[in-house]
Amino acid sequence: MLDTKTLILGGVRSGKSRLAERLATESQFPVTYIATATIGDEEMRERIAAHRVRRPVHWQVIEEPLALASVLNQYTKADHCVLVDCLTLWLTNLLMHADASRFDSERSAFFNVLPHLTGKLILVSNETNMGITPMGELSRRYCDEAGKLHQEIAQYCDQVVLTVAGLPLMLKGERV
Secondary structure, X not given: XXXXXXXXXXXXXXXXXXXXXXXXXXXXXXXXXXXXXXXXXXXXXXXXXXXXXXXOOOOEEEEOOOOHHHHHHHHOOOOOEEEEEOHHHHHHHHHOOOOOHHHHHHHHHHHHHHHHOOOEEEEEEEOOOOOOOOOOHHHHHHHHHHHHHHHHHHHHOOEEEEEEOOEEEEEEOOOO
């Protein structure tokens, strides 16, 4: 199947990005990597640098922290692979944006475009809802929104994978 949508979930350092990068490479299609992270501190700068070093130099990289739907609409096409890393960073960027209406508009735009995307799409996201409920209002909203986001995306995906300790566990679709 040439047109596939894959959602890869996992905790921090679970191996989800490495799995996504492997699947993108194995697709043998040209790859566009959409990075949603922003550098807010030195530790995040180091994380981003580690991701950059790992990526093949011939991959096209688009850094877009907010307007994900627009970029997906522009770069997805048949016989091409688009890898988005990561949806929960995108979610955080939207939740922290000064214009609160941006959250709803970007989320709606994403779900309007998602069913119509062609080619191979790999979406990476952090699974944050396997522990205790956070104490702070923003943290609870983040977890709630991430859970809703993942559930809705999973409905559109051919494959959903949970990574734990570097091991892919298939939740939906054929084994990766």
